[in-house]
Amino acid sequence: xxxxxxxxxxxxxxxxxxxxxxxxxxQLALLSQWLRSQGLAVAFSEWNSSPLVSDTTRRGKKKMMxxxxxxxxxxxxxxxxxxxxxxxxxxxAGAIVCADRFAYTAFARDVVRGVSPRWVRNLYRFAIQPNLxxxxxxxxxVALGRILGGRDSIKYYEAGMDLNLAKRExxxxxxxxxxxxxxxxxxxxxxxxxxxxASGSIEEQQAQMRRIVMxxxxxxxxxxxxxNQEGTTHAxxxxxxxx
Amino acid sequence: xxxxQPLQFYSEPLxxxxxxxxxxxxxxVEGPDAVGRSTQVARLKAWLEQQGHAVLDTGMxxxxxxxxxxxxxxxxxxxxxxxxxxxxxxxxxxxxxxxxxPALRAGFVVITDRYIFSLMARGIARGEDSLWLEKVxxxxxxxxxxxxxxxxxxxxxxxxxxxxxxxxxxxxGMDMRFGPDMYESFVRYxxxxxxxxxxxxxxxxxxxxxxxxxxxxxxxxxxxxxxxHFAPRKRPAKKAK
Numbered sequence: 078x079x080x081x082x083x084x085x086x087x088x089x090x091x092x093x094x095x096x097x098x099x100x101x102x103x104q105l106a107l108l109s110q111w112l113r114s115q116g117l118a119v120a121f122s123e124w125n126s127s128p129l130v131s132d133t134t135r136r137g138k139k140k141m142m143x144x145x146x147x148x149x150x151x152x153x154x155x156x157x158x159x160x161x162x163x164x165x166x167x168x169x170a171g172a173i174v175c176a177d178r179f180a181y182t183a184f185a186r187d188v189v190r191g192v193s194p195r196w197v198r199n200l201y202r203f204a205i206q207p208n209l210x211x212x213x214x215x216x217x218x219v220a221l222g223r224i225l226g227g228r229d230s231i232k233y234y235e236a237g238m239d240l241n242l243a244k245r246e247x248x249x250x251x252x253x254x255x256x257x258x259x260x261x262x263x264x265x266x267x268x269x270x271x272x273x274x275a276s277g278s279i280e281e282q283q284a285q286m287r288r289i290v291m292x293x294x295x296x297x298x299x300x301x302x303x304x305n306q307e308g309t310t311h312a313x314x315x316x317x318x319x320x
Numbered sequence: 321x322x323x324x325q326p327l328q329f330y331s332e333p334l335x336x337x338x339x340x341x342x343x344x345x346x347x348x349v350e351g352p353d354a355v356g357r358s359t360q361v362a363r364l365k366a367w368l369e370q371q372g373h374a375v376l377d378t379g380m381x382x383x384x385x386x387x388x389x390x391x392x393x394x395x396x397x398x399x400x401x402x403x404x405x406x407x408x409x410x411x412x413x414x415x416x417x418x419x420x421x422p423a424l425r426a427g428f429v430v431i432t433d434r435y436i437f438s439l440m441a442r443g444i445a446r447g448e449d450s451l452w453l454e455k456v457x458x459x460x461x462x463x464x465x466x467x468x469x470x471x472x473x474x475x476x477x478x479x480x481x482x483x484x485x486x487x488x489x490x491x492x493g494m495d496m497r498f499g500p501d502m503y504e505s506f507v508r509y510x511x512x513x514x515x516x517x518x519x520x521x522x523x524x525x526x527x528x529x530x531x532x533x534x535x536x537x538x539x540x541x542x543x544x545x546x547x548x549h550f551a552p553r554k555r556p557a558k559k560a561k
Binding site for chain 2: 161192
């Protein structure tokens with residue numbers, strides 16, 4: 078059983094997960110915008126974005142220095158920095174923190190790279206347990222179509238080229254993403270993911286997300302536990318109806 | 321003659337490493353800041369080379385991957401405790417996989433100035449969970465020997481002041497503000513580090529060396545111990561009929 082660190086703060090942590098091209102970032106952006114329009118304090122944090130760690134990650138990628146273990150550790154370092162310096166202070170202040178990818182990305186990706194599942198799950202025990210975790214499940218071919226159509230080349234580690242799955246980036250990427258998806262599916266229940274069918278329309282997916290957020294966080298908003306602008310209504314307005 | 325006993329991982333075998341191939345010796349010198357580890361490591365290296373051993377010396381924070389990043393992060397004084405632990409774990413993993421293991425494969429004697437124990441002790445001193453730390457560092461190889469240079473805080477203070485001439489922000493644990501100034505924070509922080517290392521001593525089989533003694537005496541003591549690892553093994557005595 079995976080044990081993360083319980084969220085004892087006023088604020089709430091909402092995270093999204095899914096393979097590349099599942100549309101999770103688009104959905105999280107729409108959700109944050111909506112939460113802000115409700116007068117709530119919303120912050121955003123993205124996987125692999127700590128300025129403290131970025132030089133090291135860049136060096137490792139450029140010179141292809143990473144092994145499965147160091148790749149896993151540097152991403153955990155990146156997450157730790159964002160959590161210690163950014164996420165925790167904001168949760169203490171009562172903000173809603175929206176995170177694009179979370180420890181579950183490591184549980185899926187690093188395990189596909191050959192790191193022990195037990196080890197990587199212990200590694201992230203310091204991570205704050207999300208209040209809501211959305212998993213955007215999409216057929217592999219749909220996600221690949223979105224990614225492969227949209228750009229010229231896939232980067233070395235992104236394509237899982239370090240795993241020697243295939244000679245060409247595109248083929249390697251397919252196999253790699255497929256295996257990551259298997260890992261997500263396998264952990265969905267244990268981690269309490271809210272599964273969103275990411276092959277549906279953007280509007281449908283967003284409406285579903287907002288319903289879940291209202292359902293799960295509505296009380297915290299109504300009670301004023303979550304930081305909000307003075308004078309705004311302390312409850313979610315059912316703007317999903319507009320959709 | 322080298323012992324035939326293969327090295328082992330503590331709890332988490334690294335992918336792609338066959339421990340049966342590791343022919344060298346792994347020797348660790350541990351201890352708190354300013355205890356005199358690097359002086360000893362340099363002398364031991366020269367001595368072992370004189371004896372005809374190929375020696376790799378490495379140390380905490382010296383990896384090709386993470387050393388620059390760690391140095392930069394420390395300059396900014398914004399490194400959180402968990403981030404620091406994991407950054408150093410990254411550094412350690414890089415050195416283990418890219419330097420230590422290849423050297424052991426080639427039959428080198430590897431002397432490392434600090435290992436996972438300082439990393440764990442610093443984390444414990446900052447209030448991190450020791451079990452978590454132990455599992456994070458579980459991919460480390462069990463060394464042939466760990467020499468723990470042990471001294472009390474007053475010794476570390478005099479060596480810091482006589483040596484560098486000032487207290488260091490991180491060696492004083494100022495990120496955690498254990499005291500109102502560098503001196504008081506140093507005293508409390510280093511006492512916590514020593515306590516954490518002391519607690520690990522039995523569990524990890526440290527050979528404790530009294531580092532309050534003069535450097536020459538410590539060196540001779542370490543030499544004697546290490547020489548034992550290279551002594552020709554006696555043939556098992558024939559059983560009396």
